[in-house]
């Protein structure tokens with residue numbers, strides 16, 4: 001079996017959400033069923049970049065993770081694109097046998113049986129500013145398929161007031177899921193000068209909005225990797 005891989009990089013730290021700060025190797029799958037207006041990983045989404053995606057066997061993927069991590073177990077985060085388009089079961093099986101932990105980042109539009117084998121499932125439904133709309137039945141299927149195996153968390157990107165109101169509705173529908181909010185990063189140009197000031201301003205806006213509303217449910221975090229490395233790829 002062959003998977004389409006946009007990039008494998010690390011070790012770095014997880015920059016977002018529940019596992020922020022955790023040493024991580026990333027596997028970025030090529031291909032996505034969404035096309036968010038502000039996607040920061042278009043090189044793994046847009047078919048114009050398809051020629052840059054490497055066809056790899058699960059063994060070859062695992063060899064690269066072992067090389068990058070020096071064979072020392074850590075958390076492997078499978079992102080994309082939407083990794084749920086492809087079958088990562090053999091990679092996860094191989095890695096767990098070596099003592100590695102697995103997290104997946106997905107929007108929750110496609111469920112896969114191997115969600116149940118993860119340590120952490122990050123579901124990141126897309127707010128109105130993305131231009132995408134959700135099939136909530138498919139989202140529910142992701143939750144059911146994951147079951148009680150992984151810790152399943154919600155991570156929502158907020159660009160504006162409409163996104164914020166939408167996140168409050170989603171949170172009300174899933175009161176038992178840990179909720180993480182991160183401000184949207186409007187600049188995904190890897191050559192752009194430091195986007196830190198803009199991102200901090202957006203984080204401040206979001207923190208002040210939630211605290212003044214007395215909305216105490218979410219944890220609100222920056223994209224730590226953007227603060228450290230800007231919009232650079234492979235970090």
Ligand SMILES: C[S@@+](CC[C@H](N)C(=O)[O-])C[C@H]1O[C@@H](n2cnc3c(N)ncnc32)[C@H](O)[C@@H]1O
Pocket residue numbers: 032038039040041079080081082083105106107123124155157182183184185186187188223
């Ligand atoms: C690139 S996506 C890949 C995984 C999956 N397709 C998804 O969207 O969840 C990884 C994470 O980055 C977030 N993200 C993408 N573009 C962003 C941006 N411009 N600002 C902030 N977060 C962004 C997504 O919402 C998601 O949580």
Ligand SMILES: Nc1nc2[nH]cc(C(=O)O)c2c(=O)[nH]1
Pocket residue numbers: 012013014015016026041079080105225235
């Ligand atoms: N350091 C770091 N943390 C991340 N968290 C989610 C990422 C992603 O693009 O899925 C990401 C990424 O690309 N780099």
Ligand code: SF4
Pocket residue numbers: 032033034035036039040041042045080081082107
């Ligand atoms: S779902 Fe994720 S990878 Fe796909 S376009 Fe949206 S942010 Fe990008």
Ligand SMILES: [Mg+2]
Pocket residue numbers: 040041
């Ligand atoms: Mg990213």
